[in-house]
Amino acid sequence: MPWPASEPAQCLGADAEWLVVVGGGGLIDEAKAFRESRPGLKLVAIPSIWGSGAEASPIIVLSRAGRKKIKINPSARPDAVVYWPDLSKSVPAERQRAACGDCWAHALEGFLSPLASPGLRDALAQVIRRLLALPLSYDPQWFELSALACAGQSLAGVGLVHGIAHTLEVPLREQQPERDWHHARLCSTFLDPVMRLNQAGSDKWNQLLTEHRLPETGIWMILRALFEPDSFRAALPVLRQEWRGVLRDPCSRTNSVLVRPDWLERFENPPLP
């Protein structure tokens, strides 16, 4: 559903007390932002797909003037969340798989973040263990785990996967309208290559996985299953074009490993496991 369906100020009466949003992360974030201009308005979120965890996060990501704008407002979380997993059964399988990648990106980047406390890392390690047991398709547990992963990353920050997704989404939509580019798909596509660069760039990946007894092989299998080679190849020219913006993105700058300017060349030939 496009947002706004009509001008929100016109379609919502001045005396409205509740706003109910049913949709994905982008729509829920728009509703969170709209509610900021209407103190007292109660917000109910009903996510129609898992992955973003926007219903559980104080972070608001908006597309404005061709760029992604990120705000953090502790009071932005909806007043109530209704989980209705059946809504997502009609979502195409490809979109479901990408939603899994979005959730995995939150969990892994939050877990690896230099800003994650030991307690938060323990909690996200538990989320990752549970994620490993889920299929990359519909399962009602995705909603709970996406909310937990998103709440975790909102405390620790994310990394280069999100720096790329936030920077490339708008130009990719403009330059490749025939491809259905969206945030979750970008996260899915770049999660494996970025994690390989993280692993090659520092011993932190191996150390943290060992310390938290996370099965490295199982994680790589999931990341490889999420990887979309055609999408990756299609995105590379835009990544080259937008690389400076990726480096300056706040998410890239809290990556677990320092993202150096020459990393762009490594995307051409990502290290093998």
Place this chain on the structure above:
Amino acid sequence: MENREKLKKVVEDVFLLQPGEFRFDLRRDEVETWDSFGIVSLAVGIHEAFGCHFTPAEAVGINSVADIIRLLSTKGFEFDN
């Protein structure tokens, strides 16, 4: 690579400096990207290059390249002029 060169490379990469922009007397207020995210990134880069951690208080208290050198010197790294 000697420590001065290692530090120069880290600072250039962390703050996305253009060639020729780096100076050993560079101050935080001269670098647009030396913000709160830059502080996190600097701590990560220093750890990767020198293998030592900055505490949050140490990282936030750094206001110049000279401060980084002073801090690393207290941790046993030598920076000969």
